[in-house]
Amino acid sequence: MIDLTTRYLGHELKSPIIVSSSPLCERVDTLVALERAGAGAIALHSLFEEQIKAEQDALDNYLNLGAESYSEALSYLPELPDFEMDESVYLNHVRKAKRALRIPVFASLNAHTPGAWTRIARLLELAGADGIELNTYELAADPNVTSIEIEDRQTALVRSVCEQVSIPVAVKLSPFFTSPANIARRLVEAGASALVLFNRFYQPDFDIEELEVVPNIRLSTSDELRLRLRWTALLHGRVPAHLVITGGVHRPEDVIKCMMAGASAAAMTSALLKNGIDWLSTVIDGIRTWMEEHDYESIEQMRGALSHQAVENPSELARTNYIRTLSSYVAVHR
Numbered sequence: 001m002i003d004l005t006t007r008y009l010g011h012e013l014k015s016p017i018i019v020s021s022s023p024l025c026e027r028v029d030t031l032v033a034l035e036r037a038g039a040g041a042i043a044l045h046s047l048f049e050e051q052i053k054a055e056q057d058a059l060d061n062y063l064n065l066g067a068e069s070y071s072e073a074l075s076y077l078p079e080l081p082d083f084e085m086d087e088s089v090y091l092n093h094v095r096k097a098k099r100a101l102r103i104p105v106f107a108s109l110n111a112h113t114p115g116a117w118t119r120i121a122r123l124l125e126l127a128g129a130d131g132i133e134l135n136t137y138e139l140a141a142d143p144n145v146t147s148i149e150i151e152d153r154q155t156a157l158v159r160s161v162c163e164q165v166s167i168p169v170a171v172k173l174s175p176f177f178t179s180p181a182n183i184a185r186r187l188v189e190a191g192a193s194a195l196v197l198f199n200r201f202y203q204p205d206f207d208i209e210e211l212e213v214v215p216n217i218r219l220s221t222s223d224e225l226r227l228r229l230r231w232t233a234l235l236h237g238r239v240p241a242h243l244v245i246t247g248g249v250h251r252p253e254d255v256i257k258c259m260m261a262g263a264s265a266a267a268m269t270s271a272l273l274k275n276g277i278d279w280l281s282t283v284i285d286g287i288r289t290w291m292e293e294h295d296y297e298s299i300e301q302m303r304g305a306l307s308h309q310a311v312e313n314p315s316e317l318a319r320t321n322y323i324r325t326l327s328s329y330v331a332v333h334r
């Protein structure tokens with residue numbers, strides 16, 4: 001009997017596949033279908049720092065307006081304007097998801113600055129979230145901001161969210177740091193219990209006829225997995241945190257590679273958006289078949305088998321591999 005369970009953030013997941021944040025997580029009936037198809041856990045779509053702040057600003061403006069116009073402001077305030085209460089909609093979604101599902105549900109916050117808005121983390125915990133995935137998506141585009149400032153701010157952000165809650169916090173981070181291993185360590189020291197490697201940056205295209213920058217999302221392919229495999233393999237056992245891979249997990253072999261790199265779980269979005277929810281059960285069946293054929297009994301048995309700690313020549317994962325990789329290329333055209 002093949003054991004597909006894996007431990008992640010204090011939970012035993014029935015499979016190593018987490019459905020990661022996307023529009024697939026917006027409807028409770030879809031979440032139920034994903035659970036049925038074999039998802040080990042769900043990371044909900046994100047609530048953005050900007051949404052929370054905009055809502056708070058709108059409420060403040062509204063209250064100030066009333067206070068300036070009338071002395072007995074509160075008793076004369078008209079009905080609240082009809083702006084969408086993103087925060088309460090999201091909290092309700094967490095409550096509903098928790099009621100409908102047995103697998104762990106992680107709320108997701110997308111943010112780049114610490115501050116008072118992080119009190120939402122506590123509300124997510126009270127709504128029943130089993131953990132928080134904090135996506136620190138940020139493009140470092142300002143020439144006046146140094147890498148140290150960005151790293152300090154992201155570390156402060158993680159600390160600020162972690163201080164609000166007793167549930168675990170996972171940080172979904174970018175691969176674009178001068179020293180990804182060092183920032184990984186700092187984020188864990190700031191309180192992160194898991195690192196989700198890595199954020200995908202969506203690249204806008206240029207429309208040269210209309211002279212426009214065109215934002216669009218390209219779904220991933222398995223090719224994007226390699227960057228994540230390498231860093232997971234390098235960090236496994238070096239930072240005291242669970243590692244999850246997101247980006248390029250499409251096939252059963254991809255999930256197996258993630259486990260062998262040392263990940264606790266592999267997250268999937270593009271493959272499900274492309275192939276539909278039932279793809280999840282196809283991948284899980286494929287993992288089981290592969291493990292049977294290769295005499296593995298459990299995910300645990302495979303974990304870290306190709307991490308830097310386990311491979312015969314860890315430099316294959318790092319610098320010296322560079323020369324060998326380049327010289328191994330057989331050029332067809334010279």
Ligand SMILES: Cc1cc2nc3c(=O)[nH]c(=O)nc-3n(C[C@H](O)[C@H](O)[C@H](O)COP(=O)(O)O)c2cc1C
Binds near residue numbers: 023047172267270
């Ligand atoms: C349409 C779409 C919406 C997404 N929304 C979010 C989001 O709200 N928050 C987040 O952290 N990641 C979001 N992501 C990123 C995914 O969770 C995932 O990390 C990324 O797509 C890489 O995984 P994949 O290769 O399996 O697609 C989104 C991705 C897609 C394609």
